[in-house]
Structures are given as structure tokens and as C-alpha cells.
Amino acid sequence: MTTAPPSPPQAAAATSPSTDTDGVPEAWYSILADLPFELPPDLPPPVARADGSVAAQLPLELVRQAHARKADIPIPEEVRERYASWRPTPLRRARGLERHLGTTARIYYKYEGGNASGSHKLNTSIPQAYYYARAGVRRVTTGTGAGQWGTALAMASQMFGIDCTVYMVEISFRQKPYRRVVMNLFGADVHASASDRTEVGRRYRESSEDARGNLALAMAEAIEDAAVTDMSRFCVGSGESYSILHQTVIGIEAERQLDALGERPDIVVASMGAGSNFGGTAFPFLRRTLTGGDGGSGVRCISVEPASCPKLTRGVYAYDVTDFSGVTALEQMYTLGHGFVTPAIHAGGLRYHATSKLVSALYHHGLIEAVAYPQTEVFRSGTLFAQTEGLVPAPESAHAIHAAVVEAERARDEGRSPAILVCVSGHGHFDMSAYDAYLSGQLVDDVVTEDDLARARATLPVVGDVPS
Amino acid sequence: MNPGTPELPTQADDLPAQVRAALVVEARSSIDPASLGDDTPLDAPGFRLESMAFLRAMIALEDELDVRMDEELLARTKFATVGDVIAYVQASLATEADR
Numbered sequence: 001m002t003t004a005p006p007s008p009p010q011a012a013a014a015t016s017p018s019t020d021t022d023g024v025p026e027a028w029y030s031i032l033a034d035l036p037f038e039l040p041p042d043l044p045p046p047v048a049r050a051d052g053s054v055a056a057q058l059p060l061e062l063v064r065q066a067h068a069r070k071a072d073i074p075i076p077e078e079v080r081e082r083y084a085s086w087r088p089t090p091l092r093r094a095r096g097l098e099r100h101l102g103t104t105a106r107i108y109y110k111y112e113g114g115n116a117s118g119s120h121k122l123n124t125s126i127p128q129a130y131y132y133a134r135a136g137v138r139r140v141t142t143g144t145g146a147g148q149w150g151t152a153l154a155m156a157s158q159m160f161g162i163d164c165t166v167y168m169v170e171i172s173f174r175q176k177p178y179r180r181v182v183m184n185l186f187g188a189d190v191h192a193s194a195s196d197r198t199e200v201g202r203r204y205r206e207s208s209e210d211a212r213g214n215l216a217l218a219m220a221e222a223i224e225d226a227a228v229t230d231m232s233r234f235c236v237g238s239g240e241s242y243s244i245l246h247q248t249v250i251g252i253e254a255e256r257q258l259d260a261l262g263e264r265p266d267i268v269v270a271s272m273g274a275g276s277n278f279g280g281t282a283f284p285f286l287r288r289t290l291t292g293g294d295g296g297s298g299v300r301c302i303s304v305e306p307a308s309c310p311k312l313t314r315g316v317y318a319y320d321v322t323d324f325s326g327v328t329a330l331e332q333m334y335t336l337g338h339g340f341v342t343p344a345i346h347a348g349g350l351r352y353h354a355t356s357k358l359v360s361a362l363y364h365h366g367l368i369e370a371v372a373y374p375q376t377e378v379f380r381s382g383t384l385f386a387q388t389e390g391l392v393p394a395p396e397s398a399h400a401i402h403a404a405v406v407e408a409e410r411a412r413d414e415g416r417s418p419a420i421l422v423c424v425s426g427h428g429h430f431d432m433s434a435y436d437a438y439l440s441g442q443l444v445d446d447v448v449t450e451d452d453l454a455r456a457r458a459t460l461p462v463v464g465d466v467p468s
Numbered sequence: 469m470n471p472g473t474p475e476l477p478t479q480a481d482d483l484p485a486q487v488r489a490a491l492v493v494e495a496r497s498s499i500d501p502a503s504l505g506d507d508t509p510l511d512a513p514g515f516r517l518e519s520m521a522f523l524r525a526m527i528a529l530e531d532e533l534d535v536r537m538d539e540e541l542l543a544r545t546k547f548a549t550v551g552d553v554i555a556y557v558q559a560s561l562a563t564e565a566d567r
Contacts, residue, residue, distance in 0.1 A: 041496065042520060042521075043496075044495075044496075044516050044518050044521075045518050051548070052509050052510060052511035052548065053510065053546045053547060053548045054510050054517055054518070054519055054522045054546070054547045054548075055519065055545070055546045055547070056519065056522070056523055056526075056542045056543060056545075057519045057520075057523075058519075058520075058523060059539060059543075060523065060526060060527065060530075060537060060539055060542065063520075063523040063524065063526075063527055064527055067524070067527065134539065135539045135540060135542070135543045136539065136540035136543045136544065137543055231543065231544065233543075328518075329518055329520055329521075
């Protein structure tokens with residue numbers, strides 16, 4: 001075996017904040033403990049690493065968390081202290097939106113954009129950076145779509161004294177130049193993907209005329225970069241069971257805040273990228289359903305995805321790769337096929353071809369619902385929310401808001417008065433080109449045809465052919 | 469762990485056998501653990517161990533041996549053979565004993 005030199009002391013210990021952690025959850029919720037079924041096992045990757053060797057890509061604590069069969073996983077005190085700089089996040093009733101809609105529903109929103117990354121992503125980047133730093137890792141790499149995850153990882157890396165390199169999907173890199181600046185502000189090295197820094201990036205640039213890039217490619221570049229650089233590791237922002245676990249602070253806080261108001265939601269809605277925002281919001285509420293604590297009243301948890309990237313509503317439950325590197329395990333999940341080319345919608349964080357195996361399994365077993373909407377409808381509701389609530393939502397979050405609007409209008413028309421909880425996962429301050437396109441009538445809805453889906457499904461790996 | 473796969477040996481003094489068994493279980497391989505030599509590569513035919521399976525094996529061995537693996541050594545190490553993994557687990561046990 002080969003080993004790298006020992007790592008120098010981390011800066012984390014020297015920069016611990018002293019913050020009041022009142023109201024910050026003491027534990028994350030692992031839904032694995034309460035599932036009435038087993039998750040399908042991962043399968044070996046299509047190709048072995050070039051030299052056949054194996055290196056630990058994750059700190060062991062994240063592996064333990066990804067397989068935790070204990071419901072409550074204690075949050076390290078140092079992570080809670082970092083959380084306390086912006087958590088608990090506010091839960092507000094959207095009275096302005098309710099009045100505008102004339103609805104009998106009560107709409108509550110949980111706002112996750114109140115930190116410098118502008119989104120919920122900081123909930124998992126902090127514990128990830130914490131565990132990587134403790135494991136002696138000196139540098140992390142990642143791929144980012146809309147830029148929220150890259151920003152969050154840049155911030156967390158800086159907190160714990162490790163370097164950070166981000167591969168940002170080319171189209172977002174161009175549409176959101178100031179996202180890159182914020183990442184630079186927190187010390188990250190940022191590259192547009194496809195880049196010429198990696199083999200996979202160079203291959204893509206030579207073979208594809210599509211200069212937009214995509215998240216699976218950016219992740220593959222980050223994986224390759226980490227694999228060839230000493231003491232570097234690849235970090236993933238969503239989809240992994242441990243990242244969903246970390247996001248459960250959203251739902252846990254919301255449940256406590258609603259309890260204090262004497263409310264229990266009938267409907268929980270969140271947008272769907274790879275699954276961590278949705279899982280983090282919905283899983284603590286599903287806990288009552290899974291453990292029989294809701295007396296059978298069953299909250300409806302609704303995942304909201306773009307009509308132009310409809311992985312749950314029009315995808316298949318199959319084994320697929322999670323990125324383009326070819327060296328990561330195959331997972332059974334709802335997928336469009338990794339060759340699916342998502343139209344250039346503005347919700348960059350929702351352009352991923354699949355969703356996490358955990359969320360997928362819940363959908364497969366009928367425990368959650370899924371809807372898909374075209375972006376013009378989504379931006380109409382996002383704009384309405386800004387005008388009635390004074391908060392500009394990220395395009396990703398506007399998907400969830402639109403679903404809440406649809407449910408509230410339905411309740412009004414049917415004379416019902418449900419309590420609806422919607423997660424506003426981030427602000428849209430870096431998305432003005434998208435809102436500008438909507439306001440000037442330039443926004444269009446791409447139509448995904450059955451032929452498009454069939455072509456993408458043809459890129460699914462044939463599991464029987466996967467070497468074991 | 470999968471039904472039909474070998475049980476982990478329970479003799480604490482047979483550490484190499486315990487490691488080999490854990491690797492076979494998590495690689496979802498049907499190979500006989502005893503057939504793995506110290507120089508068997510981790511991508512041998514019928515026994516390909518990818519990174520996550522390797523890490524799951526380390527977690528299983530932590531429970532089995534009641535030991536915490538050496539996380540810093542783990543991050544600094546590339547494992548090419550079964551013997552590399554056995555040596556790492558032995559090093560973790562020695563580190564734990566020194567604490």
C-alpha cells in the first residue's frame with residue numbers, strides 16, 4: 001500500500017465560534033431506521049479504477065451515517081455552533097400570498113436562504129467539511145449546477161481550513177458570474193465545466209458541440225481531479241443518504257415551529273433536484289407516518305420537479321450511474337438515463353438526470369407524491385411570491401412555491417382549509433437573468449417528447465452486463 | 469449483508485480471516501474468502517471491491533472487532549491488495565491499543 005505524508009494540524013480548532021445554539025436541533029433524523037423495506041443494494045461500477053487500487057473516498061463517519069439504523073444521529077457540537085450563525089431559520093405564514101389567492105388554505109414557508117451561500121446547501125457542507133478535516137483531508141473538489149452547492153462548500157471549507165476547487169456547469173458559470181465571485185471570496189478555486197483540466201472534460205470538449213455542460217460532467221471532473229491529487233476528496237451536495245440526513249434540520253425545526261403554533265401540516269412541498277432539499281424537509285414529517293405517530297392521518301409529501309427534467313414523474317426505476325466518471329457504484333433510482341440532455345432551464349439545481357436512491361425508494365413504495373411543472377408557470381408563482389411576501393425565491397424554490405399555489409387554489413375551489421408547508425430553499429438574487437427573461441416574455445417551455453425519453457433510456461447500463 | 473454469504477469468523481485471533489470475510493461480503497462476491505491471498509489484488513476476477521464496499525467492510529469490522537479505524541491513516545492510504553487492507557486493520561488495532 002502507498003501512503004501520503006501526515007497532514008498538518010487543521011485550522012478548525014483555532015477558529016471555533018462561541019455561539020448560542022438554542023433552538024438548533026441536537027440530532028439529525030435518519031429515515032433508514034423507520035423504513036418498512038430494504039433499499040436495493042448498490043452495484044459495482046462499470047469500470048475499475050485504472051490501477052485497480054482502492055482509496056477511502058469518504059470519512060468513515062459519513063459512511064456510518066449513510067447506513068445508520070438509529071433514528072436520531074447526534075449533531076457534533078462544533079457543527080451545531082456553526083449552524084447557530086443562521087439557524088433556526090424562520091418559518092413564516094404567507095398571509096400576503098394567501099390573500100392574493102383568496103385561499104382557505106394556510107400556507108407556511110420555511111426560508112433557508114438566510115446565509116451567505118443563499119441556500120439550504122450549507123446544512124450539509126458544514127458537517128461534510130468538518131468530517132473531512134477531521135479525517136486529515138486537505139482539499140475537497142466538487143461539481144455545482146446553479147452554484148449554490150459550490151458556494152456552500154467554499155464557505156464550509158474555509159471554516160475548517162481546507163482548500164476547495166469547484167467545477168461549475170458552463171451555462172451557470174456564464175449566467176451567474178457573481179456566484180463565482182462569492183466562491184472566490186471564500187477562497188475557492190472555480191472552473192467552468194467542461195474544463196481542459198481533466199481527461200473527462202477534454203474528451204467532452206472535443207466530442208460535443210453542446211457548450212452548456214451538465215452536472216454529471218462537472219461531478220466527473222471533480223472526481224477525476226480528486227483522484228489524481230494527493231489528499232483530495234470529492235464532495236457531493238445532494239442525493240447521498242448522509243447529505244439528506246444533514247438536511248433534516250429543516251424539517252425538524254419546521255415541525256417544532258409548527259407545533260408551537262398548534263399546527264400540523266396536511267401537505268409538505270419541496271423542490272426536487274437530487275433529493276436533499278425534499279428529503280430534509282419531508283422526512284421528519286414522514287417519521288410520524290412511518291412510526292404510526294400521526295394516527296393514520298398521513299401527511300402528503302409532494303416532490304416538485306421541472307417538466308423538462310421529469311425524473312420521478314416520467315423516469316424509470318432502474319440502475320444507473322450517478323455521474324459520468326464511470327468509477328462510482330450503480331444505484332437503483334428514478335432516472336431519465338444519464339445520457340438525458342436537460343433543456344437549458346433556469347433552475348440549474350434541478351437539472352440532474354436522476355434522484356437519490358432513498359427518495360426514489362419512497363416514491364416507488366407510494367410514500368410520497370411527485371408533480372412536474374413547466375418553468376413559465378413556476379416563474380409566475382415565483383414572481384407572485386416575491387410581490388406578496390417580499391422575498392425573491394431561487395428558481396428551484398419557485399417550483400415548490402408553485403406547487404403550494406396549485407394546492408392552495410385547489411383547496412379554495414373545493415372549500416377545504418389544509419395547512420401547507422413549503423420549503424423556500426434559497427433566494428434568487430443571483431438569478432436576475434432568469435427573472436429578466438420571464439418578465440420580458442423571453443422564457444419558453446421546452447417540451448420533452450417520448451422520443452427524447454426513449455433515447456435517454458437507451459443510455460441506461462445493462463445491469464446483467466455489469467462485471468461483479 | 470447478503471443472505472448466503474459467509475459469516476464473519478468469530479475468533480479474535482484470526483484477524484486476517486475476519487478481514488477477508490468482510491471484504492467478500494461487502495464486495496457481494498461468491499468467492500471463498502480463504503482463497504484470497506495477501507497479494508490478491510482488490511480488482512481480482514470475481515472480486516472487485518469498489519470504494520464504498522471497502523468502506524462498508526471497514527465499518528462492519530469496527531463493529532466486529534470493537535475498534536475505531538485510524539481515520540487519518542485511512543485517508544492517506546491507497547489499497548492495492550488484500551494484504552494492504554489486513555495491514556491497515558492491524559495498524560488501526562495497534563493505534564487503538566496505544567491510546
